[in-house]
């Protein structure tokens with residue numbers, strides 16, 4: 001049964017400074033929605049695929065309907081185990097413990113995102129494939145590293161990879177032949193932002209430097225480095241393919257005013273959208289399955305037994321979708337924020 005609850009919908013311009021939308025989101029009453037009981041016997045919802053067809057790589061699509069799913073990890077009063085909850089298929093699965101870093105990605109190349117955690121003290125990756133119920137573990141990285149899984153070699157499978165801030169080194173296990181690629185790129189204090197910026201089907205090594213707002217991208221297509229100044233030290237980096245041209249767009253979200261600042265890779269035009277308020281977490285993903293990243297904000301609702309709120313602008317028709325999913329009193333974290341390293 002689909003328990004998603006469409007609460008609110010309105011026509012809305014997705015581009016331009018959407019003050020009206022921001023005000024509406026801010027003024028949205030906090031709505032209590034039934035708690036979701038853990039359910040099992042997950043089945044992919046193949047009968048209801050996206051009308052837009054399959055995107056080349058859709059992050060956070062755990063069930064294979066070609067749309068990003070709402071997903072959170074939560075703890076319980078009795079345990080620090082992480083329970084992964086996914087709205088599509090009512091998935092509930094325990095993987096990892098509180099304090100682990102979330103590393104969801106498609107490690108086996110079946111087109112569906114796998115659950116994944118990285119143990120910050122041991123460097124152990126634990127991956128779970130929902131469809132096959134298969135477990136994979138891999139030791140890669142050491143304490144202090146930042147896990148940066150992505151498909152760097154372009155074989156359709158995410159590669160185990162870490163970035164070491166102290167030395168600026170990237171260590172990647174190429175899934176295609178299991179050889180190791182080591183690259184020096186970035187400085188201590190940078191935030192790794194790997195994504196496919198040049199659109200060749202391979203993730204590019206990239207860093208954001210908060211002190212200067214600089215984006216440094218090592219393009220996989222020709223091994224050249226590009227530099228773009230975009231953002232401030234307070235901003236959250238939210239790269240994604242907002243214009244749907246197959247290339248990741250440089251983008252930041254500003255917590256102080258909820259502003260999204262995007263450079264469209266297709267024509268280098270800039271898009272500004274007001275969406276979200278201070279205290280929200282940006283959760284960009286392609287929720288409507290049109291192969292364009294959707295602007296979205298997650299808002300914790302700090303009340304017991306109440307679900308937190310997701311505010312999504314569907315890129316396909318600029319309508320607004322509001323969902324309630326993830327409990328603050330269970331330390332819910334949106335999995336879609338896993339990019340924010």
Ligand SMILES: [Ca+2]
Nearest residue numbers: 151155157175
């Ligand atoms: Ca790969």
Ligand SMILES: [Ca+2]
Nearest residue numbers: 196200202220
């Ligand atoms: Ca690339």
Ligand SMILES: [Ca+2]
Nearest residue numbers: 241245247265
């Ligand atoms: Ca793009």
Ligand SMILES: [Ca+2]
Nearest residue numbers: 286290292315
């Ligand atoms: Ca979309």
